[in-house]
Structures are given as C-alpha cells and as structure tokens.
Amino acid sequence: MNKTISDIAQMAGVAKSTVSRFLNGGSVSENTRQKIEQIIKQYNYVPNTFAQSLKAKKTSIIGTVVPRLDSFATSQTLIGIDEELRNNQYQMLIANTSQDMKREIDGIYDFARQKVSGIILLAAEVTEAHLKAIEEIGIPVLLVGQQHPNIHSLVHNDDQAGYEMGKYIVQQGHRNIVYMGVTERDQAVGIHRKQGFKRAIAECGECQVTYHETSFKMSEAVATAEAIVRDRKATIIVGATDNIALGVMKTAFSNKIRIPQELSVTGFGGYDITEMIHPTLTTVKFHYLQAGKLAADHIIRLVQGGVVEKQTVLDVEIIPRESVDKL
Incomplete structure (x- = not known):
C-alpha cells in the first residue's frame, strides 16, 4: 500500500x-x-506532484488548452509537448474545449487557479477575451498555430505553404481551380494560407479560381464538395487541410470520378493517412511534432525567466504524390 x-x-x-x-x-x-x-x-x-503544486509557489506543471482532440495536428503537437516537458521534469495538463470559445477562455482561468507555471494555447483564433484573460492571470502563455504581436507565438508558415501549393499546381498545368477553405476567424488557415495561395495564382495571370468555404470536419467537406465535383469544371480542388481534401476524394469516389485522371486533389498538413490511401495525397507537410517540442522548450524558458523570440515561424515542405495529374 x-x-x-x-x-x-x-x-x-x-x-x-x-x-x-x-x-x-x-x-x-x-x-x-x-x-x-x-x-x-x-x-x-x-x-503527488499535482497536490504539491496547489500549495507551491512555483510548480512543474504546464497547462495546454486545445480546441479538439480528434485531430492529427493536435495529437502530434501534444506528443511533442509531452516528450519535451518530461525530458525537463515538467508535467502537462490538458484542457479540451471541443471548439467552444467560452470553454477555451475558462480553461485559461482554470489553469491559473490550479497554479500551473505556464500555459500553451492552441487557439483557433485570438479574441479580446483571450487577451484579457492572458493579461489578468499574470503567468507565461505561448500561442501555437496562431499569432498576436503582444503574445509569444509559434506558428507554421501558412502563407508560404499556400504559396508553394499554388505555384506547384500551376506548374502542373492546372488553370481551372477550386479552393475549399475555412472561416477567416481562423487567421492561420482561413487567412494566411489562402493569401499565400492567392499570391501564387496572381503570378500565373491566366488561372480561373473559385473559392468556397467549408469547415474542418471531413463530413462537412464531403457535403460542400458534392455540387463542386458534379459541376466538373475544375481540373483540381485544393483543400485547405488534409481532412478537407480527404472529404473531396470521398465525394469524387462516390460519384465515380477518377483521381487524378479526371480530378486532381491536394491538401495541407501531411497527415500520416495521406501516404496510406490510394492514390496518395499531394500535400504540404507541417512539422507538428517538432512544433510541440519547440513549444515546450519555449514555455519552460519563459517560466524560468529566459529570453524567447516573440514569434517563431516553422518551415513547411510540399510533398508531391499521386493525387495531382500533370496536364
């Protein structure tokens, strides 16, 4: 006992x-x-480290607020965070908000009451309520995936990702293009990724692009893609995430449209599943595991009073595969 x-x-x-x-x-x-x-x-x-932390002035616990757990990007980032924290004798607490903004703000205050040393926040957007909470709790907070000039941030280069993908599909000869994005409330995916894509398309000068909005859920991407796929005007559909791209592929298969012979498809993320399916999915790889490890390193340094760059940008990498036909 x-x-x-x-x-x-x-x-x-x-x-x-x-x-x-x-x-x-x-x-x-x-x-x-x-x-x-x-x-x-x-x-x-x-x-009992947790019980001790409730009384200690400084703890070895880092709180992590995430919008969802059923996400490859989130799970890989969390694995990286956990590994690096453990290597430095820190522990992680996770608050899942299920994409509920109120729960996200509550999570920040709850962690502060539990006397965590710092918070890693994987936010879908940064609102005034976020800024108010971060200012009031008075402990280090690191944003991952989004950025704000007043908060330490670690982001993937979404603008470059969009640009590289746009440039790639133009080089493959595609001129009639559909881009399926997400709400611009999500600045990283909804704005920066799309802006980079638009920049590459503008350099082409002869492309016809139609922009559609869907959600991060694959089931909703399937529904959004239905009319687009049946229209058969586009030679390629670019999904703003791999989940959206997978939804497009499912819709294409159910309509007996061959990929890539009749329709090319691309995504963003580099999820493991994208190299297991057939045809394999052309995508832009984001280094989520590395991001998690770096996020943990940065929050530890902030907790210990060290110096960290206000904004850290991680490189991305385009992965050409079988889902894009060269015209």
Whole structure:
C-alpha cells in the first residue's frame, strides 16, 4: 500500500506540515531532514506532484488548452509537448474545449487557479477575451498555430505553404481551380494560407479560381464538395487541410470520378493517412511534432525567466504524390 504524507509524518514523529515543507523545498532541521529522507527511501514514497503544486509557489506543471482532440495536428503537437516537458521534469495538463470559445477562455482561468507555471494555447483564433484573460492571470502563455504581436507565438508558415501549393499546381498545368477553405476567424488557415495561395495564382495571370468555404470536419467537406465535383469544371480542388481534401476524394469516389485522371486533389498538413490511401495525397507537410517540442522548450524558458523570440515561424515542405495529374 502506498504511503501518504500523513504516514511519513507519523513515522518520522513530525507534523504533516513539516513533511510538506520538506517536499516543497522548504527549511527543516538537519535531523528532521535525515529522518524523512530515510523513510521516503525505505518505502519508495512518490510525492503527488499535482497536490504539491496547489500549495507551491512555483510548480512543474504546464497547462495546454486545445480546441479538439480528434485531430492529427493536435495529437502530434501534444506528443511533442509531452516528450519535451518530461525530458525537463515538467508535467502537462490538458484542457479540451471541443471548439467552444467560452470553454477555451475558462480553461485559461482554470489553469491559473490550479497554479500551473505556464500555459500553451492552441487557439483557433485570438479574441479580446483571450487577451484579457492572458493579461489578468499574470503567468507565461505561448500561442501555437496562431499569432498576436503582444503574445509569444509559434506558428507554421501558412502563407508560404499556400504559396508553394499554388505555384506547384500551376506548374502542373492546372488553370481551372477550386479552393475549399475555412472561416477567416481562423487567421492561420482561413487567412494566411489562402493569401499565400492567392499570391501564387496572381503570378500565373491566366488561372480561373473559385473559392468556397467549408469547415474542418471531413463530413462537412464531403457535403460542400458534392455540387463542386458534379459541376466538373475544375481540373483540381485544393483543400485547405488534409481532412478537407480527404472529404473531396470521398465525394469524387462516390460519384465515380477518377483521381487524378479526371480530378486532381491536394491538401495541407501531411497527415500520416495521406501516404496510406490510394492514390496518395499531394500535400504540404507541417512539422507538428517538432512544433510541440519547440513549444515546450519555449514555455519552460519563459517560466524560468529566459529570453524567447516573440514569434517563431516553422518551415513547411510540399510533398508531391499521386493525387495531382500533370496536364
């Protein structure tokens, strides 16, 4: 049976508060310290780090607020964060908001009440409510995936990703193009990624592009793509995420439209599934695992009073595969 602080205190003949003070790095007499250490070693006592953190001035816990858990990008980023935190003797708490903005703001305040040392925020957008909460809690916060001039941020180069994809499909001879994006409330995907794409298309000068809005959910991308696919005017559909692209491919298959012979499809993200399906999906790879590790490194440095660049931008990489036909 695991020993508790009360058990340790009783065996050492000291108050429970004395054991707590010792575990939290406080001052105790040398004789008391030796007694407690001997008992802890004898019974392999492992302190409850979370319980300790509620009383400690500084904790070894980092809170991470995420919009959803059923996402390749989120899961890979979280794995990277967790690995790097553990390597530096920190622990991670996760608050999933299910894309509910109120829960996202509540998550920031909740973590502050739990006395986490810092917060990593994977926000879909940054609102005034976010800025107010971050200012009020008074602990380091790092944005991942979005950026704001007043907050330390780590982002993927969405503008460059959009530009590289636009340039690539033009080089493959495509001129009648559909771009399926998301709401511009999401600045990274909804604005910067699309802006980069538009910049590449503008350089072409002879492309016809139709822009449509859908959501991040594959099921909604399937529904949005139905009329577009049946229209058969576009030679290529560019999905703003791999999930959107996969939704387009599902719609094409159900309408007996061959990819890439009759319709080319691309995405963004570099999800593992995109190289397992047939045809394999042309995409832009985002280094989510690396982003997670770097985010953890940055928040630790901020917690410890170190210097971190206000904005860090990660490179992206285009992955040409079978889903794009050369015209």
